[in-house]
Amino acid sequence: MLITMTLNGKKVADDVAADTLLIDFVRGHGCLSVKRGCETANCGLCTVFMDEKPVLSCSVLAARASGHTITTLEGLQGEAAEFGAFIADQGAEQCGFCNPGFMMNAIALFREKQDPTDEEIKEYLAGNLCRCSGYEGQLRGIRAYLDWKKQREEDAQ
Template sequence: MEVTIKLNGKTVSDDVSADMLLIDFVRAHGCLSVKRGCETSACGLCTVLLDGEPVLSCSTLVARADGHSVHTLEGLQDEASEFVGFIADQGAEQCGFCNPGFVMNTIALLRENPDPTDEEILSYLSGNLCRCSGYVGQLRGIRNFLTSRNVEGGSRE
């Protein structure tokens, strides 16, 4: 079957099998930040944004994305660069394997809620598996980013 997807802003058409997963499609088109982890939709490593919403590409058929927009970390570098340093400063990316999934979900969170509480941050990131840091560093990094942004842009209160 033929699918056409806007992948990171570029239209990509390809002939795919009906059972092809979105993870295989994006990786075949050079988006290697999307990783295989558990292959059971439990770790968040394969998170992409489908029409702006985070989805697990290991459990999404590529046919579902036909005619839609898909973004991976490769297409969101400018947006990600705003806060990834804050996460790294907290030692939250010790091995780095889970980082793309966390970054994709943080982008989705901040688009939906630009000033989340700690509970909202943890809830949004709860679908990501990190074996090294236990989420505290990611939370501190995101909180430090939000504090820095509020100081630079003035308080939102």
């Protein structure tokens, strides 16, 4: 079946089998930040934005994404680079395998919550499997990034 979507700002069309998963579609179009981790929609490694909302691409058929806008980490390099430095500074990227899915959910958090509590941050991290860090580094990185962003906005005024 022929499907079309906007992938990272570009219109793409492709003929896919009815059972093709969105993860396979985006990886087939060069978006290698989207990773396969658990195959059970529990790890968050395959997170993408569909119409600006995070979804697990391993549990969405590519045909269901037809006509929608899909954004992967490759399409969010500006936002990701700024935030990523804070994660690295806290040592929260030990092996790096979980980073793309984690970054996608963190960016969703930043877009939806201006000043999240630690509990709200933990809710956004809950769907992301990280076997290396124990999540405290990510929490510190997010908090440091939000504090820096707030200070930058105050300085601009």
